[in-house]
Amino acid sequence: MFGEKRVSFSRFVSIVGFRPRRIAPPCQQVYNSKDCFQSHYLRQGCRSVTTSTINDSLQDIRQKVINGERLSFEDGVRLLQSNRLLEIGMMADMVRERINGNRVYFIVNTHLNYTNVCYLDCKLCAFGLKADDPRSYTLSLEQLEQKFIGMKDKGFTELHIVGGVNAKLPFSYYEDMIKLAKKHLPDIHVQAFTAVEVDYIARVSKLSVEETIERLRAAGLGSILGGGGEIFDPEIRAIISGHKTDSDRWFAIHRKTHSLGMKSNASILYGHIEQPEHVVDHLIRLRELQDETGGFQAFFGFAFHPTNTKLAEEFKLTGETTGYYDLKMLAVARLMLDNIPHIRAFWMAIGLKMAQVALGFGADDLDGTVMEEQIIHAAGNAATQMTPKATFIEMIREAGRIPTERDTLYHILKTY
Amino acid sequence: MSTVISNPDKRMSEIAEKVENGQRLTLEDGLFLYESDDLLTIGQLANQVNLRMNGKKVYFIENMSLYFTNVCEAHCAFCHYRRDEGEEGAYTLTPEQMIEYVGNHYQPGMREFHITGGHNPNMPFSYYVDCLKALKQHYPDVTIKAHTAAEIEFFSRISGLSYKDVLQTLVDAGLSTLTGGGAEILSERYRQKMGVGKATTEQWLEVQRVAHSIGLRTHATMLYGSIETLAERLQHMIYLRELQDETNGFMVFIPNSVQPANVNARLKRRVAAFDDLKTIAISRLMVDNVPHIKAYFINLGTQLTQIALTFGASDAHGTIVQERISHSAGALSPEGLTRDELIWLIKGAGRIPVERDTFYNEIQVYA
Numbered sequence: 001m002f003g004e005k006r007v008s009f010s011r012f013v014s015i016v017g018f019r020p021r022r023i024a025p026p027c028q029q030v031y032n033s034k035d036c037f038q039s040h041y042l043r044q045g046c047r048s049v050t051t052s053t054i055n056d057s058l059q060d061i062r063q064k065v066i067n068g069e070r071l072s073f074e075d076g077v078r079l080l081q082s083n084r085l086l087e088i089g090m091m092a093d094m095v096r097e098r099i100n101g102n103r104v105y106f107i108v109n110t111h112l113n114y115t116n117v118c119y120l121d122c123k124l125c126a127f128g129l130k131a132d133d134p135r136s137y138t139l140s141l142e143q144l145e146q147k148f149i150g151m152k153d154k155g156f157t158e159l160h161i162v163g164g165v166n167a168k169l170p171f172s173y174y175e176d177m178i179k180l181a182k183k184h185l186p187d188i189h190v191q192a193f194t195a196v197e198v199d200y201i202a203r204v205s206k207l208s209v210e211e212t213i214e215r216l217r218a219a220g221l222g223s224i225l226g227g228g229g230e231i232f233d234p235e236i237r238a239i240i241s242g243h244k245t246d247s248d249r250w251f252a253i254h255r256k257t258h259s260l261g262m263k264s265n266a267s268i269l270y271g272h273i274e275q276p277e278h279v280v281d282h283l284i285r286l287r288e289l290q291d292e293t294g295g296f297q298a299f300f301g302f303a304f305h306p307t308n309t310k311l312a313e314e315f316k317l318t319g320e321t322t323g324y325y326d327l328k329m330l331a332v333a334r335l336m337l338d339n340i341p342h343i344r345a346f347w348m349a350i351g352l353k354m355a356q357v358a359l360g361f362g363a364d365d366l367d368g369t370v371m372e373e374q375i376i377h378a379a380g381n382a383a384t385q386m387t388p389k390a391t392f393i394e395m396i397r398e399a400g401r402i403p404t405e406r407d408t409l410y411h412i413l414k415t416y
Numbered sequence: 417m418s419t420v421i422s423n424p425d426k427r428m429s430e431i432a433e434k435v436e437n438g439q440r441l442t443l444e445d446g447l448f449l450y451e452s453d454d455l456l457t458i459g460q461l462a463n464q465v466n467l468r469m470n471g472k473k474v475y476f477i478e479n480m481s482l483y484f485t486n487v488c489e490a491h492c493a494f495c496h497y498r499r500d501e502g503e504e505g506a507y508t509l510t511p512e513q514m515i516e517y518v519g520n521h522y523q524p525g526m527r528e529f530h531i532t533g534g535h536n537p538n539m540p541f542s543y544y545v546d547c548l549k550a551l552k553q554h555y556p557d558v559t560i561k562a563h564t565a566a567e568i569e570f571f572s573r574i575s576g577l578s579y580k581d582v583l584q585t586l587v588d589a590g591l592s593t594l595t596g597g598g599a600e601i602l603s604e605r606y607r608q609k610m611g612v613g614k615a616t617t618e619q620w621l622e623v624q625r626v627a628h629s630i631g632l633r634t635h636a637t638m639l640y641g642s643i644e645t646l647a648e649r650l651q652h653m654i655y656l657r658e659l660q661d662e663t664n665g666f667m668v669f670i671p672n673s674v675q676p677a678n679v680n681a682r683l684k685r686r687v688a689a690f691d692d693l694k695t696i697a698i699s700r701l702m703v704d705n706v707p708h709i710k711a712y713f714i715n716l717g718t719q720l721t722q723i724a725l726t727f728g729a730s731d732a733h734g735t736i737v738q739e740r741i742s743h744s745a746g747a748l749s750p751e752g753l754t755r756d757e758l759i760w761l762i763k764g765a766g767r768i769p770v771e772r773d774t775f776y777n778e779i780q781v782y783a
Contacts, residue, residue, distance in 0.1 A: 083766040085726050086463060090456050319757065322764030323719030324726075353689035354719050360455040360690070398688040400453025 056082055058091075065091045068098075071336055076280030079332045085324060092331035092362030099341060100364040104401040105410065106392045109158035109368035110151055114139050114177065118164030120196075122241040124230065124269060126308035128164045138166055141176050148184040158368065158408045159185065161192035162225055171205035171212075175219040182220035189222040189408040195253040195264075196228035199245040209256050217262065223408060224257050226265030226300065232285050233278040240272060240311055251289055258295025263409060266296050266340070270329055271304035271321030272311055279329070283336040290339045297410060298365055299337050300344035301329045326350045327361045334362030342410065352387065352395065359399040365406075366392055428457060435461045435701060446650040446702050455690060462697035462728030469707060470730040474767040475776060476758045477734035479528035479561075480521060484509050484547055488534030489570075490613035492600070494642060494674050498534055508536055511550035518555070521737050525755075528734065528774050529555070531562035532595050535614060541575035541582070545589045552590030559592045559774040561635075565623035566598025569615035579626045587630070593774060594627055596635030596670050601644040602652045609643055621659055628665025633775060636666050636706070640695055641674040641687035649695070653702040660705045667776060668708040668731055671695045673715045692716055693727045700728025707776070713753065713761070714739050722765040732762055 061075050071079075079088055115138035118128025129136040139147070151159070159181055174193075181190055193201070193216075202212040213221070231237055232247040245253075257264050266286045270279060290296050303321040306312030334343045344365040345358035355366055369389050389405075393416050396403040403416040431445050449458050485508040488498035499506035509517070518529075529551060548560055563571075563586070571582045583591075600607065602617040615623065627634050636656050640649055653669075660666050673687035673695075700709045710731040711724035721732060736752040753761070755771070759782050762769035769782040 085723075085766070086456050086460050093456065319760055319764075320719070322761070323722035324765045326719060327723065351717065351719065353686070353692070353717060354723075356689040357455075357693065357720065357723060395688065398690050399455075400690075 056084075058082055058084055058087060062087070062091055065094060065335060068338075070338055073280055073284060076283060076332060076336050077276045079335065080276035080279060080328060085328060085331075088328060088331045088335075089361040092334040093360060095334050095338065096343070096362045096364055102401050103364065103404040103412075103415075104359055104396040104399070105342065105365040105404050105406045106389070106396070107158055107368045107406055107408065108155050108389060109160055109408075110154070110156045111160045111162070111368075112144075112147060114144065114161060114163040115166045115169070116164050117166040117168075119167050119200075120165050120242065120244050122230075122244055123311035123314065124240045124272065124304065124309055126305070131166070131168065138169070141173070141180065144177050145180050145184070148181050151185060151188075156185070156188060157413065158189045158191055160225070160368070161190065162194060162227060163197065165197060165200040167200065167204050169204075171201065171207065171215075174201055174216060178216060178219040178221055190220055191223045191225060191408050192216075192221055194225045194228035195250045196245040198224060198253050198257075199249055209253055210260070213253075213257055213260055213262070217260070221262075223262050224254075224264045226267040226296075226298070227302075229267045229282070229286075230269045231274050231278050232282045233274070236274050236278050240269070247285070251285070254295065255289060255293060258289075258293035263295055263297050265298045265300065265344075267300050267302055268329070268333075269302045269304055271325060272306075272317060273315055279332070280336065283333060287337055287339060290337070294339070296340045298342035298344045299333050299340050300346045300365075300367070301326070301333065301349070302346065303349045305349075321350075323350075323354055323357075326354055327358060330358050330363050331361040347387065352391070356395045356399055359396070359401060366395070425452075425454070428452065428454065432457070432461055435465060438704075440704060441701055443647065443650045443654060446653070446698055447646055449698050449701065450646045450650075450694060455693060458694060458697045458701075459727040462700040463726055465700050465704070466709070466728045466730055472766075472768045473730065473770045473781075474725055474762045474765070475708065475731045475770050475772040476755075476762065477528055477772050477774065478523075478526050478755055479530050479734035480518070480526055480737045481530045481532075481739055481752075482514060482518065482551075484514060484531065484533045484544075485536045485539070486534050487536040487538065489537045490535055490611075492612050492614070493610045494600075494639065496675070501536070501538055508539065511547045514547060515550055515554050518551070522555070526558060526735075527779075528559045528561055530595060530734075530736070531560065532564060532567070532597055535567060535570040537574065541571050541577070541585075544571060545585055548586060548589040548591055560590045561593045561595055561774055562586070562591055564595050564598030565620045565627070565634075566615040568594065568623045568627075569619045579623050580630065583623075583627055583630055583632070587632070593632050594624070594634045596637040596668070599637050599652070600639045601648050602638075602655050603644065603648040606644050606648055617655070621655060624659060624665065625663060628659075628663035633665050633667050635668050635670060637670040637672055638699075639672050639674055641691065650698075650702065653699060657703050657705055660703070664705070666706045668710050669699055669703045669706045670710040670712055671699050672712055675715065689720055692720060693724060696724045696729050697727040713750075718750070718753070718761055722761055725762065725765040725767050732758055734758070 056078055061071065061079065064071060082088060116127055116129050117131045117136045117138055120128060178190055178192065181188065198209065198212060202209050205212065228245060228250060230241050234247065237247060254264050268279065268282050286296065286299065303326055305320060306317045311317065330343055330345060342365045343363045344367050345355040345363040346367050347355035369387050369392065393403040404412055405414040407413055427448055431441065431448065434441060452458065486497055486499050487501050487506050487508055548562060551560060568579060568582055572579050575582060598615060599620055600612055602620065604617060607616065624634060638649065638652050656666065656669060673692055676686055696709060696711060708731045709729045710733055711721045711729035712733050713721040716724060735755060735758065739752060759769045771779040773779060
């Protein structure tokens, strides 16, 4: 049903205005077929950022960071290619301290995955299922209401709602879901839906993005999520996430959200087939929109978990991301995204230990004490489902920082 | 490589200068580093020392962990592996059973058996000797790295033999080196409080001294992250450093974080990652005369192990096959890694994987 009504991507390009594609450096222009890409990829030997053998001192970049100058595309690529993890970490830490002092933020929140039915077929994903799959589910409004009632009086300040793209759900489902949440949890901030969900909700309901967001906001939506960013480079994006919302559309939705006075976040999915150039391109695109709107609050990375994904099968990706790459990603993001206030270490993706280490490499936010999250766990992450607040407080103290409980919009609720 | 110090602290600069000049750090220097939040400066200092000693090489070995028995007379509070005789899950393998187990898991290229076990008082010393003999007879080319210094002390007690005679008997049976365990924290206060019913600090060090004197080159560990003080950890490192000055018999120092499963140790959660990395780095800085610091992925997890390679570690242990002791205490890491995974781990940290034998002779460099 959804398939026939799908609107071509070129139409969206015409809506949001054509964005000239960045010319990829020569090493990226070879990916005209999977085999070619794969052979190029396999030459890299392992799923980490390739490290330069040149003895690049990074001294000029360090000077720019000290002076508070903006880093260029080339700077970003050099940082990602460099082996000098600790020096990169120090630069990122300098910027972190300049922007956020010694505070490290966390939030007491809970996640809700309302459906795992997804009409998209992203190779990167282990969560989405077709509607006829016996393991698939979509929570009814009654079930959702029961969940919301169960969330009462637990101290949650944020409800994080994300799901698959289930085209059978009418617009009223989303409106009613949020209304029910606000009915039972009037003080909670509902941060819901990635730009990808907003895109498909709008298309299925034949509403404009603006109208979609406005009506969801009227129902109680507080802000939208940063997911669905994956990799913005069109070639990589096409391989890893097929016909999912393209980059221009993703940006158009965030731009519109910001223009309506709402905040959002931004993310990257890394550790699969991307190269340093794609990562830096991704970060610069975000930096440009942020210059324009100032609406992004935080950036975070999702480390790719290969288990149960088609992408891993096709490109023979086996291991997880290296700890080296996890930290470098956050540090380089802190350095490149000089206008996004917060860098978040997403402990469910990289584990609690690495999340703590990330606080020394530019991160200032540990995300939430998440109660229920199925997407990452469908992809086989072994990290436990919930981290108590006390653990966050200890972790932050051990890192020599000030534990700060925040709400969704980064208002300080309590300093420990 | 010069160290960039982000914190213009005078004391940190003094320590950095000492490190650059190759001067020895004091216990107070170590305490200052432990108490500092400047993780990356500490890391850079340790990295500098490690690069000076080992370049970019990171070593690993194709080995296999074997456990003959989990029956143990000691009741160390942090241990979740031990059992009493007759208790559910208690086992003691005969040499034949062990040979069968090894036969099921052995792969060509395996060069070391890493053997530790409980102090089972129901078995005579000859049992332990026979186990090694059987292994050596079936696998003459595999190096036998067996028994902690605490086990040697235990064997001495049950056999009435001196440390030297125990060691010589085991060497004659096929032993090539001791494992580094049983040290826990070399502090009598700690050992009493944790109920470490085995070798004392002095005895542990004495067994190592004797082992070195008969030509064995051995290993040393530290089990950190419970009730010990930072000063006790540093004193532990200094004991090892002093013995090393005397004998030069240690090849590697292995700081292991305690795992949280045993409620008797009253551990609320896993050791902090900041503490893990600081401990690796400070070990490299304090124990300046032992060639290698090992990042044991079983206790650290693979990603943190990679980071540890930038904080002074030059050894990623080995393939193991099936680790039991830390996993019974709640470790979340894999029970073993393949050779390819270890190479991936080391390369992913920007280092050069070097497959080694037990004595750090290079077998193959994976450039």
